[in-house]
Amino acid sequence: MISPDERFFSEGQGYFGLRENPATETHCNVWDWDQLRWIKVKGTAKIFPPGEDVETSVLAQFADYLSPEVRAITVDDDGLLTGVSTDPEEDDTFFIGYLPLSICQSLANCSTVYFSQLQELDRLGPGVDLSSYDGQRVAFKFNPLGMPLRLQMSWKEMNLLSKLPPHPNIIPFDRIGLEDVESRVIGFTTKYIPGGTLADADPKRPFRFEWLQQLIQLVDFLNLELWIIHQDIAPRNLLVDPETDKIILFDFDWAANGNDGLINGRDDVSGVVFTLYEIVTNDTHFTSIPHWERNKDMVQTIEWTCHRELDSDVSKFREFLNEWVAARTDKATEQYSNAPKRLTWPDLPTPPDYDVPFELGLTEEGETVWRTGGRSRRIALEKGQYCFRWERPPQSRLFKKPQNSM
Numbered sequence: 001m002i003s004p005d006e007r008f009f010s011e012g013q014g015y016f017g018l019r020e021n022p023a024t025e026t027h028c029n030v031w032d033w034d035q036l037r038w039i040k041v042k043g044t045a046k047i048f049p050p051g052e053d054v055e056t057s058v059l060a061q062f063a064d065y066l067s068p069e070v071r072a073i074t075v076d077d078d079g080l081l082t083g084v085s086t087d088p089e090e091d092d093t094f095f096i097g098y099l100p101l102s103i104c105q106s107l108a109n110c111s112t113v114y115f116s117q118l119q120e121l122d123r124l125g126p127g128v129d130l131s132s133y134d135g136q137r138v139a140f141k142f143n144p145l146g147m148p149l150r151l152q153m154s155w156k157e158m159n160l161l162s163k164l165p166p167h168p169n170i171i172p173f174d175r176i177g178l179e180d181v182e183s184r185v186i187g188f189t190t191k192y193i194p195g196g197t198l199a200d201a202d203p204k205r206p207f208r209f210e211w212l213q214q215l216i217q218l219v220d221f222l223n224l225e226l227w228i229i230h231q232d233i234a235p236r237n238l239l240v241d242p243e244t245d246k247i248i249l250f251d252f253d254w255a256a257n258g259n260d261g262l263i264n265g266r267d268d269v270s271g272v273v274f275t276l277y278e279i280v281t282n283d284t285h286f287t288s289i290p291h292w293e294r295n296k297d298m299v300q301t302i303e304w305t306c307h308r309e310l311d312s313d314v315s316k317f318r319e320f321l322n323e324w325v326a327a328r329t330d331k332a333t334e335q336y337s338n339a340p341k342r343l344t345w346p347d348l349p350t351p352p353d354y355d356v357p358f359e360l361g362l363t364e365e366g367e368t369v370w371r372t373g374g375r376s377r378r379i380a381l382e383k384g385q386y387c388f389r390w391e392r393p394p395q396s397r398l399f400k401k402p403q404n405s406m
Contacts, residue, residue, distance in 0.1 A: 001122065002034050002123050002124075002125055002126060002395070003125075004060070006033065006126055007032065007033050007034050007126075008030055008032055008056040008059060009031050010028055010029070010053045010055050010056050012028070012053075013027075013028050013049075013050055013051075014028065017045075018045075019045050019050055020045075022044060022045055022046035022077075023044055024045040025044060026043055026045050026047075026048040027041070027042050028040070028048055030055050030059050032059070032063055033123075034063070034123065035063065035068075035391060035392060036144050036391055037391045038091070038092060038093050039059060039063070039066070039071070039072065040072035040073070040085075040090050041055040041059050041073055041075065042072055042073065043058075043074065043076070043079075044077060047078075047079060054079075058075055061079070062081055064394040064396050067084075067086070070085065071088065071091045072084070072085040072087070088378060091377070092376060093377040094145070094147075094376060094377065095353070095377045095380040096144075096145075096151070097354055098184035098185055098186050099349060099351055100183060100184050100185075101176065101183050101184070101185055104349070105346070106345040106346055107158065107162060107185065110162050110173075110176045111174070111176070112175055112176045112178050112183075113174075113175040113177055113189060114178050114179070114180050115177060115179050115186065116180045117133045117134075118132070118138075118140055118189075119131060119132045119133065123395055127141060128141050129142075137192040138174050138189040138190065138191065138192050139171075139189065139190050139192045140177060140187060140189050141187050141188055141189070141190070142154075142186055143186075144390040151348060152348055153253040154187070154253065155348040156252075156253070156257070156261065157252045157253045157255070158176065158185075158187075159345035160252055160255055160257065160345075161173040162176075167218070167221065168214075168246050169214050169215070169218040169249060170249055171191060171193070171239075171250035172191040173188065174189040174190050174191060175188065177189060182386055186388060190250065193239045193241050193242075193248055194242065195242055196239075197236050197237065197238060197239055198235035198236075198238045198240070198279060199236040201240075203282060203307060203308045203309065204309050205309060206309040206311045207280070207308055207309065207311070208310075209310075209312045209316060209317060211246075212276060212317055212320065214246060214247045215233075215238070215247055215275075216321075218249060219268045219269070219271075219272055220328075222268070224338075224339060225341050226339060226341050226342060226343055227339035227342050228255055228343070229256040229262060229266070229267065229268055230249065230254070231255055231262075231266040231267075231271070232251060232253075232255075232266070232271070233249070234275055234287070235278055235279055237249060238250075257343060257344075258342065264292055265292040265293075265294060266291050269296065269325055269329070270294070270296045272321070273296040273300060273325060274287075274294070274296070274299060276317060276321055277304060279308055280304050280307070280308050280310065280317065281304050281305055282307040286298065300322065353385055354372060354375075356372070356383055356385060357370045357371065358379050358382075
């Protein structure tokens with residue numbers, strides 16, 4: 001189940017007047033990762049001040065009880081529901097022109113699975129379901145949002161994972177996920193590994209020295225042989241495979257391929273340092289510091305108070321880590337530039353759907369203004385374009401009898 005603190009996010013507040021005026025009408029678009037839809041929350045600037053995202057907690061009270069047809073809700077200054085709207089004009093969902101598999105030559109050799117074949121078993125997190133097909137369980141990762149950065153990240157991750165050579169410490173890629181009508185690429189599946197991440201692990205379960213060795217060897221392989229920088233190494237992205245008892249790294253959506261997508265402050269050496277510190281000490285406060293303001297010396301130069309069972313003394317972990325960090329720091333630039341097995345794939349193609357023109361108002365002379373490119377789902381439907389719809393019931397209803405909804 002998706003945790004409550006990850007379920008909603010807001011695009012921010014839109015004010016129809018001065019934001020300093022408490023009576024100013026205010027609209028907020030809130031995304032629900034559980035139901036995979038936008039809901040507009042309307043009220044005043046008094047209850048929705050700038051930057052506080054109060055609208056997410058307001059919507060959380062009602063989200064599971066709203067009809068699927070509801071596009072917007074209105075609340076009073078106490079956050080109490082005063083109205084709902086099913087007007088399609090209230091729907092600001094962005095149209096995503098998912099790519100037909102036929103134009104994705106870099107994915108042509110991948111096995112595929114249709115969305116209708118995937119049976120949902122659980123919702124593991126934002127954009128990740130536990131699913132099954134043909135008797136096997138898989139993690140299904142998908143992107144239901146039309147934001148350009150998310151589309152780029154999704155394209156990069158499925159290409160990267162599908163091209164990585166098999167490795168005992170990398171989550172195995174499974175299949176490309178297709179919608180059923182036009183065989184468009186909507187996500188991908190990987191092997192599902194039960195047991196939760198290291199962020200959720202029982203602190204009484206000993207963390208093994210060999211797992212640190214495996215992680216470091218894996219990072220060297222990715223960085224120095226492939227010039228792949230994961231950029232998000234953290235306990236929440238690490239598993240232990242119960243079948244092999246080996247550590248597994250997943251979630252490559254922030255990964256850089258060479259200098260493409262490289263972000264300052266997110267190097268994997270620092271990632272390993274902060275990861276081991278968090279595992280050993282159970283101190284997570286460094287995760288709240290922006291990556292561009294962190295550096296590994298913050299934890300390498302302080303004492304580590306152990307709050308986790310280890311199979312060796314903490315000094316053994318730290319000595320091994322420090323020696324590796326020193327070796328990597330001395331030759332970082334030279335080693336990267338000599339990566340012998342770099343992976344390649346093409347840039348994200350422009351979906352052909354965006355070439356279809358649509359009307360966008362009138363000129364001063366009364367002539368129609370035509371545009372191509374991105375558009376709302378409402379406009380795409382008006383133009384007769386195919387729109388894959390992600391909306392689904394809240395998980396709380398999946399195994400319950402239907403109840404009255406608003």
